[in-house]
Amino acid sequence: xxxVRGADPADLTVRESRxxxxxxxxxxxxxxxxxxIGLLMAAAMVVMAAAAxxxxxxxxxxxxxxxxxxxxxxxxxxxxxxxxxxxDILSRVIWGARVSLQIGLVSVLWSFVFGVPLGxxxxxxxxxxxxxxxxxxxxxxAFPTLLLALIIVTALGGSLVNEVLAIGVALTPNFVRxxxxxxxxxxxxxxxxxxxxxGSGQLRVMARHVFPNxxxxxxxxxxxxxxxxxxxxxxxxxxxxxxxxxxxxxxxxLSEGRQYIKCCPWITTFSGLAIMLxxxxxxxxxxxxxxxxxxxxxxx
Amino acid sequence: MVQYVLxxxxxxxxxxxxxxxxxxxxxxxLPGNPCLAMxxxxxxxxxxxxxxxxxxLSRPLAVQYADYIWRSVRFDFGNSFxxxxxxxxxxxxxxxxxxxxxGASAIVAALIGIPIGIVxxxxxxxxxxxxxxxxxxxxxxxxPVFWFGILLLIVFSLRxxxxxxxxxxxxxxxxxxxRSGEAFTQPADFLAAVGDVLHHLALPALALGFTLAATVSxxxxxxxxxxxxxxxxxxxxxxxxxxxxVVYKHALRNMMVPLLTIIGIFVxxxxxxxxxTETVFTRPGLGKMLVDAIGARDYPLAQGxxxxxxxxxxxxxxxxxxxxxxxxxxxxxx
Numbered sequence: 290x291x292x293v294r295g296a297d298p299a300d301l302t303v304r305e306s307r308x309x310x311x312x313x314x315x316x317x318x319x320x321x322x323x324x325x326i327g328l329l330m331a332a333a334m335v336v337m338a339a340a341a342x343x344x345x346x347x348x349x350x351x352x353x354x355x356x357x358x359x360x361x362x363x364x365x366x367x368x369x370x371x372x373x374x375x376x377d378i379l380s381r382v383i384w385g386a387r388v389s390l391q392i393g394l395v396s397v398l399w400s401f402v403f404g405v406p407l408g409x410x411x412x413x414x415x416x417x418x419x420x421x422x423x424x425x426x427x428x429x430x431a432f433p434t435l436l437l438a439l440i441i442v443t444a445l446g447g448s449l450v451n452e453v454l455a456i457g458v459a460l461t462p463n464f465v466r467x468x469x470x471x472x473x474x475x476x477x478x479x480x481x482x483x484x485x486x487x488g489s490g491q492l493r494v495m496a497r498h499v500f501p502n503x504x505x506x507x508x509x510x511x512x513x514x515x516x517x518x519x520x521x522x523x524x525x526x527x528x529x530x531x532x533x534x535x536x537x538x539x540x541x542x543l544s545e546g547r548q549y550i551k552c553c554p555w556i557t558t559f560s561g562l563a564i565m566l567x568x569x570x571x572x573x574x575x576x577x578x579x580x581x582x583x584x585x586x587x588x589x
Numbered sequence: 590m591v592q593y594v595l596x597x598x599x600x601x602x603x604x605x606x607x608x609x610x611x612x613x614x615x616x617x618x619l620p621g622n623p624c625l626a627m628x629x630x631x632x633x634x635x636x637x638x639x640x641x642x643x644x645x646l647s648r649p650l651a652v653q654y655a656d657y658i659w660r661s662v663r664f665d666f667g668n669s670f671x672x673x674x675x676x677x678x679x680x681x682x683x684x685x686x687x688x689x690x691x692g693a694s695a696i697v698a699a700l701i702g703i704p705i706g707i708v709x710x711x712x713x714x715x716x717x718x719x720x721x722x723x724x725x726x727x728x729x730x731x732x733p734v735f736w737f738g739i740l741l742l743i744v745f746s747l748r749x750x751x752x753x754x755x756x757x758x759x760x761x762x763x764x765x766x767x768r769s770g771e772a773f774t775q776p777a778d779f780l781a782a783v784g785d786v787l788h789h790l791a792l793p794a795l796a797l798g799f800t801l802a803a804t805v806s807x808x809x810x811x812x813x814x815x816x817x818x819x820x821x822x823x824x825x826x827x828x829x830x831x832x833x834x835v836v837y838k839h840a841l842r843n844m845m846v847p848l849l850t851i852i853g854i855f856v857x858x859x860x861x862x863x864x865x866t867e868t869v870f871t872r873p874g875l876g877k878m879l880v881d882a883i884g885a886r887d888y889p890l891a892q893g894x895x896x897x898x899x900x901x902x903x904x905x906x907x908x909x910x911x912x913x914x915x916x917x918x919x920x921x922x923x
Contacts, residue, residue, distance in 0.1 A: 315716075319716060424603070424604075424607070425607075427604055427607075428604055428607035428608055428611065429611070431604055431605075431607075431608040431899055431902060431903055432608065432611075432899060432902075433857045433858065433860065433861040433902070434861070435861045435864065435865075436860075436861055436864070436895065436898060436899075439864075439879075439883070440611070440612065440615045440616075440895060441615060443615075443616075443883050443891065444615045444616065516731065520731075520733055523733055524733065524735065524865055527733075527735050527865065527868075528864070528865070528868060528880050528883075529880075529884060530883065543735070543736065543739075547739065547869075550739060550742060550743055550747065551747055554743045554747075557736070557739045557743075558740070558743075561733065561735075561736030561739065561740070562736075564733050564736060565728075565731050565732050565733065565736065568730075568731040568732075568733070569727060569728070569731035572727055572730055572731050573727065576727065
């Protein structure tokens with residue numbers, strides 16, 4: 290509901306059709322540009338991770354003893370410089386995308402697969418089941434994502450699977466909550482009543498009616514959680530609890546480079562930049578999609 | 590009101606218990622014997638048996654669990670494996686450092702975040718203002734605090750040599766001077782010590798505060814948007830009040846209510862942030878203590894730190910819930 294302050298009827302008549310067309314185009318651009326940029330960046334990241342063996346100029350673990358701690362471009366074959374073992378930073382950052390994106394995508398998928406059915410069940414069934422599920426979720430929510438993931442990784446040890454598990458578990462209560470709140474609204478809709486009247490059982494209602502109607506909102510939020518998952522993975526690796534070296538991940542490249550910030554800041558700079566761009570890409574997409582979903586917050 | 594407070598407390602207690610149980614069992618599912626993990630493969634059988642006995646690991650799990658809960662309630666987390674002295678003592682020493690960091694970064698975050706959020710909500714139809722602000726918020730949200738911290742260190746500590754590279758200053762000394770009354774008898778020394786602490790605090794607070802500012806600006810933006818579409822704002826405008834009066838007298842005050850509820854979220858994010866920030870800046874504090882304890886496999890210390898973190902978050906949320914009811918008279922004390 291817009292309140293036009295100081296509107297003069299004359300303003301409206303003077304407005305030419307050309308202006309209207311331009312403002313429509315502006316609005317269109319403003320809505321789709323962030324999604325476009327975000328999608329492009331995210332797609333570039335995924336391609337980089339998938340095609341790492343083809344794109345990376347050198348092996349991420351090859352050590353060049355003639356080029357230890359060399360700056361970007363000092364030795365021609367090392368575009369972004371080298372680390373303390375003479376390994377190529379560009380190649381390591383490209384290979385590091387694999388770890389970050391795998392963990393980011395798989396852990397969110399994991400929490401989606403576990404959290405959404407529980408949330409829908411809680412929302413549709415109510416009663417004791419709901420109380421049990423929601424109290425459990427509340428308990429996990431008492432921990433910040435990183436802290437919970439940190440506890441789990443400490444207990445299980447750092448590896449690709451354990452990190453996925455840790456971040457997946459840490460994110461699950463968020464999906465439980467969201468799915469439940471969506472289910473609570475959806476179950477009151479007439480089409481659910483109609484489905485029930487036609488004889489659909491509880492399970493069918495949840496799977497065929499509630500879930501598809503909640504899907505869009507869940508996917509939007511899921512995109513934002515990919516960003517959270519990538520950042521959490523990087524944080525764990527930075528704290529030395531992620532994938533153990535020598536497998537490159539953005540977090541552990543950055544963590545190893547910390548000792549050399551005095552002489553060789555490029556190690557931390559480029560690995561950190563990669564983390565930021567990846568997180569930014571998924572934030573951009575998720576954010577723009579959420580604005581589309583919730584017109585009230587749209588900035589127009 | 591009393592009933593409401595009691596209800597909230599009664600909800601918080603099982604949550605706290607549940608969270609503590611998660612910590613306890615997570616620490617117990619560790620593959621293998623924690624003693625073996627700590628001492629390494631070289632440990633003798635006698636040393637292992639001794640360690641197992643000291644930790645009470647040979648007792649039934651239920652007994653260990655009850656013991657842990659009962660001791661935690663009294664803030665007794667046992668002794669640190671590495672240092673030997675009580676974990677609670679360690680935590681009490683580190684707590685002020687973390688508190689100061691969270692407080693300072695909260696101030697930075699509020700000073701940057703709230704104005705940006707408000708302006709971005711009010712000027713949302715002006716892309717020249719709204720866009721840069723939203724990009725700022727997105728960047729802050731996407732920038733890992735440990736990376737921003739390292740960039741600050743590279744520029745301000747290493748290149749410009751303006752701030753110290755590591756440490757947190759002599760906060761213990763400052764606190765001791767306050768306790769002993771020296772702060773008033775020797776104000777010059779005291780101010781110098783405080784200045785040193787602030788000097789050490791500046792970069793970490795800026796790093797953490799900046800990343801938190803993004804969250805704060807988004808939350809205050811949506812709080813402002815929520816408020817600005819209310820009927821009383823339309824009424825205020827309808828009776829001819831200027832934009833300034835509408836914003837300051839009507840919108841801003843009401844915006845504070847939803848903003849208050851996010852303090853709980855804020856503290857949770859800030860505490861997580863201290864884990865990373867303190868590690869980057871090699872600052873003493875609860876977060877660094879936790880990371881070091883995990884690295885050294887000092888389980889009592891890690892368990893104590895995590896338990897304290899969880900307690901703080903749950904208690905802050907409880908307090909915020911109550912404040913919410915006090916500030917907003919429309920919240921009924923059910």
